[in-house]
Amino acid sequence: MKSIRLATLSVLLLAAFTARAESLVVNGSLNGSIANNDVPTGWTVLAGTPDTMDTTSNVGVSGWLSFGVAPTASPDGGTWVGLGAKSDYIESIGQTLSGLSVGQTYTVSWQAANFGVNNSIDSYLGSNAIGVMLDGASIGQGATLGLSSNWATQSLTFVATSASQLLSFSLANTNKAYLGIDGISVTAGGVTPAVPEPSSWLLMAMGVAALGAMRRRQG
Numbered sequence: 001m002k003s004i005r006l007a008t009l010s011v012l013l014l015a016a017f018t019a020r021a022e023s024l025v026v027n028g029s030l031n032g033s034i035a036n037n038d039v040p041t042g043w044t045v046l047a048g049t050p051d052t053m054d055t056t057s058n059v060g061v062s063g064w065l066s067f068g069v070a071p072t073a074s075p076d077g078g079t080w081v082g083l084g085a086k087s088d089y090i091e092s093i094g095q096t097l098s099g100l101s102v103g104q105t106y107t108v109s110w111q112a113a114n115f116g117v118n119n120s121i122d123s124y125l126g127s128n129a130i131g132v133m134l135d136g137a138s139i140g141q142g143a144t145l146g147l148s149s150n151w152a153t154q155s156l157t158f159v160a161t162s163a164s165q166l167l168s169f170s171l172a173n174t175n176k177a178y179l180g181i182d183g184i185s186v187t188a189g190g191v192t193p194a195v196p197e198p199s200s201w202l203l204m205a206m207g208v209a210a211l212g213a214m215r216r217r218q219g
């Protein structure tokens with residue numbers, strides 16, 4: 001009897017610790033072929049000519065190393081998308097999220113870096129931030145990033161107003177800059193994905209309470 005209870009408890013605790021909200025984004029890893037003016041499967045170009053790139057292919061040109069600072073691999077790994085902006089130009093990518101629950105809070109998270117572009121013809125070396133839009137309207141932006149070899153993980157929350165909404169990204173302003181974005185996810189709940197969901201905490205609390213009750217019965 002006791003062993004059965006313990007087994008049940010273990011499963012309950014394991015479920016609580018491993019509970020991960022499923023991301024609603026298709027190909028949030030932005031896995032694709034290196035390309036100047038093309039974006040990975042699941043994503044659509046909404047403005048300008050965003051690129052699919054990695055540490056050896058700035059602006060999606062294979063072997064082109066004209067970065068403003070030394071690039072590093074993203075935490076997500078593989079390819080990412082580069083988004084540029086200047087006074088009269090902006091690049092944007094997006095995808096339609098479906099299966100949203102109206103009134104539900106969601107967390108959008110992503111990784112961003114500013115390695116810039118540095119070459120004799122045209123350079124993008126300014127600071128800028130990743131801007132996030134829902135159905136074309138801004139819902140916020142990440143922290144402003146100056147040139148740096150480091151990636152930053154950023155997030156914000158929104159409340160769904162329709163079952164299907166267009167999520168898109170571009171640079172937040174027209175400062176001449178070129179930033180990378182990768183590791184995009186959208187999960188239900190207003191907390192970052194690394195922290196268990198409230199329901200998971202409840203499940204864990206129940207498990208701990210059950211353990212305490214069992215200990216008291218044994219004593």
Ligand SMILES: [Ca+2]
Nearest residue numbers: 029077078079
């Ligand atoms: Ca990636």
